[in-house]
Amino acid sequence: MTDLATKPPTILVIDDDAEVRYSLGRVLSSKKYQVIEAASGELGVAAVKKGPLPDLIFLDIRMSGMSGIEALQHIRSVNPKQLVVLMTAFGTAQTAIEAMKYGAFDYIMKPFDPAKVLTIAENALKAHADMRAVVNYKPTINSDDYKEGIVGSSPVMQDVFKVIGQVTASDVTVMITGESGTGKELVARSIWKHSHRAAKPFIAVNCAAIPDNLIESELFGHEKGSFTGAANQRLGKFELCDGGTIFLDEIGDMALATQTKILRVLQQGEIQRVGGTETIKVDVRILAATNKDLEEMVKAKTFREDLYYRLNVVRIRMPALRERVADVPQILDFCLQNLLKQKKTRVSKVSPEALAVLTRYRWPGNVRELENVVYRSAVIAQGDTILLKDLPAEVRETVGGIVPTVTTVDSAPPFETARVASAESAALATAQVVAESIASGEPALSIPHALDFLHRELSLQSEPILERLEREMIVRVLAATEGNLLKASERLGMTRATLRKRVDELGLKI
Numbered sequence: 001m002t003d004l005a006t007k008p009p010t011i012l013v014i015d016d017d018a019e020v021r022y023s024l025g026r027v028l029s030s031k032k033y034q035v036i037e038a039a040s041g042e043l044g045v046a047a048v049k050k051g052p053l054p055d056l057i058f059l060d061i062r063m064s065g066m067s068g069i070e071a072l073q074h075i076r077s078v079n080p081k082q083l084v085v086l087m088t089a090f091g092t093a094q095t096a097i098e099a100m101k102y103g104a105f106d107y108i109m110k111p112f113d114p115a116k117v118l119t120i121a122e123n124a125l126k127a128h129a130d131m132r133a134v135v136n137y138k139p140t141i142n143s144d145d146y147k148e149g150i151v152g153s154s155p156v157m158q159d160v161f162k163v164i165g166q167v168t169a170s171d172v173t174v175m176i177t178g179e180s181g182t183g184k185e186l187v188a189r190s191i192w193k194h195s196h197r198a199a200k201p202f203i204a205v206n207c208a209a210i211p212d213n214l215i216e217s218e219l220f221g222h223e224k225g226s227f228t229g230a231a232n233q234r235l236g237k238f239e240l241c242d243g244g245t246i247f248l249d250e251i252g253d254m255a256l257a258t259q260t261k262i263l264r265v266l267q268q269g270e271i272q273r274v275g276g277t278e279t280i281k282v283d284v285r286i287l288a289a290t291n292k293d294l295e296e297m298v299k300a301k302t303f304r305e306d307l308y309y310r311l312n313v314v315r316i317r318m319p320a321l322r323e324r325v326a327d328v329p330q331i332l333d334f335c336l337q338n339l340l341k342q343k344k345t346r347v348s349k350v351s352p353e354a355l356a357v358l359t360r361y362r363w364p365g366n367v368r369e370l371e372n373v374v375y376r377s378a379v380i381a382q383g384d385t386i387l388l389k390d391l392p393a394e395v396r397e398t399v400g401g402i403v404p405t406v407t408t409v410d411s412a413p414p415f416e417t418a419r420v421a422s423a424e425s426a427a428l429a430t431a432q433v434v435a436e437s438i439a440s441g442e443p444a445l446s447i448p449h450a451l452d453f454l455h456r457e458l459s460l461q462s463e464p465i466l467e468r469l470e471r472e473m474i475v476r477v478l479a480a481t482e483g484n485l486l487k488a489s490e491r492l493g494m495t496r497a498t499l500r501k502r503v504d505e506l507g508l509k510i
């Protein structure tokens with residue numbers, strides 16, 4: 001494969017039409033690409049098999065003998081990551097769909113517009129260079145270690161895990177609050193799985209999704225003929241869940257009349273079916289969730305105060321994803337690994353530029369939105385890496401244009417430069433998070449966040465992490481103590497002699 005830093009990229013043109021090969025060759029050579037030609041699908045495949053692999057292939061779909069699609073399959077079996085642009089004279093949507101389905105990077109219609117040919121080649125080769133730059137991608141987690149699907153090691157999530165552990169031993173009612181998509185249901189399931197009720201059912205009821213006139217029947221069941229349409233007796237969720245755990249999601253949307261009945265279950269452990277007179281004992285643990293401000297609702301008398309206190313025995317507040325950006329890379333790897341296992345993608349890596357944008361985005365839809373963005377980007381991505389260009393426009397655009405372009409076809413930087421640029425973009429990203437959090441009156445990044453960030457960034461660099469940290473801290477402490485070695489050594493926790501020695505060894509000037 002061509003070394004982009006030194007040699008011009010090679011492009012293989014496979015077409016049985018000599019005129020097309022000639023004109024395409026001229027256009028591409030004008031940009032100093034090295035063009036190789038093959039006059040049939042068979043010859044093109046042979047050239048790829050023989051090697052060296054070209055950086056890009058322009059491949060005609062309709063050829064006598066082996067078709068372009070057939071050739072593409074052979075080429076993919078030699079090099080699954082090969083970048084291919086399909087060419088077609090039949091510009092129907094169908095051919096475009098076929099081309100992309102078979103994993104082409106793009107397709108182009110004949111007759112060609114030379115400028116378009118060059119743009120496509122440039123974009124393809126940039127994508128190629130970006131993918132090659134991501135050689136050292138190390139997933140942050142192994143999804144097999146997260147059977148319950150709650151990923152995250154940020155301090156705020158550690159607190160959540162602790163409370164989950166504390167409430168599993170008892171039957172205490174738990175109120176889980178937080179914005180939509182933060183993982184409230186996942187937490188409820190985790191509490192249930194770790195509790196002594198794990199062998200009995202877990203039933204989730206979305207109170208907002210069921211109309212007011214049906215919710216009571218849904219929860220408590222009904223007797224035959226109790227209302228129009230009640231042709232038979234029906235058991236409600238509470239009876240079906242006997243011995244288990246019921247998760248009342250969006251409880252803030254529950255009508256006052258139903259709230260009264262929930263209070264009765266909590267106080268007396270009994271229900272009555274709609275239209276029935278019999279009192280039925282049920283043994284159900286209640287977990288509830290809301291993204292509404294229940295305190296405000298209590299004040300406005302739209303939520304019963306007594307029920308509020310009954311539900312709110314223990315509260316777990318799920319932090320918004322923007323409060324735990326350090327978890328984004330882990331959740332991202334978790335989603336990618338799951339998609340890989342389900343064979344929904346071949347993507348297993350993310351470029352540093354894309355990651356920088358993902359950690360800067362505000363995630364109004366929280367983890368659910370991140371999952372969705374990862375899936376969409378993985379579907380769009382060619383090869384095995386999500387690049388900046390693969391992220392949905394709304395994510396790239398909301399974040400703004402500070403992410404530097406790392407490579408261009410004419411002056412592709414060597415790998416080291418690409419990594420430095422990536423580190424810079426990640427640093428800019430974090431600076432932006434801090435600036436935004438200060439501007440919005442939220443606390444700026446905490447020490448654990450800052451350490452997580454440093455860990456990630458310093459891991460990308462060749463200098464040993466501790467040496468870099470030591471150097472930076474010594475410089476800062478010396479500056480703060482105005483070069484006083486004794487005071488600085490006390491702050492750093494080393495003897496004056498050791499500090500003197502380290503200053504010399506690290507080549508620092510006092």
Ligand SMILES: Nc1ncnc2c1ncn2[C@@H]1O[C@H](COP(=O)(O)OP(=O)(O)OP(=O)(O)O)[C@@H](O)[C@H]1O
Nearest residue numbers: 149150151152179180181182183184185186367368
């Ligand atoms: N920490 C996490 N790690 C991995 N996946 C997560 C995490 N938190 C949430 N998810 C995923 O995000 C999606 C939304 O989670 P969940 O339904 O639990 O959120 P929610 O807060 O209950 O949302 P809503 O308020 O809209 O009902 C789910 O697909 C879930 O698997």
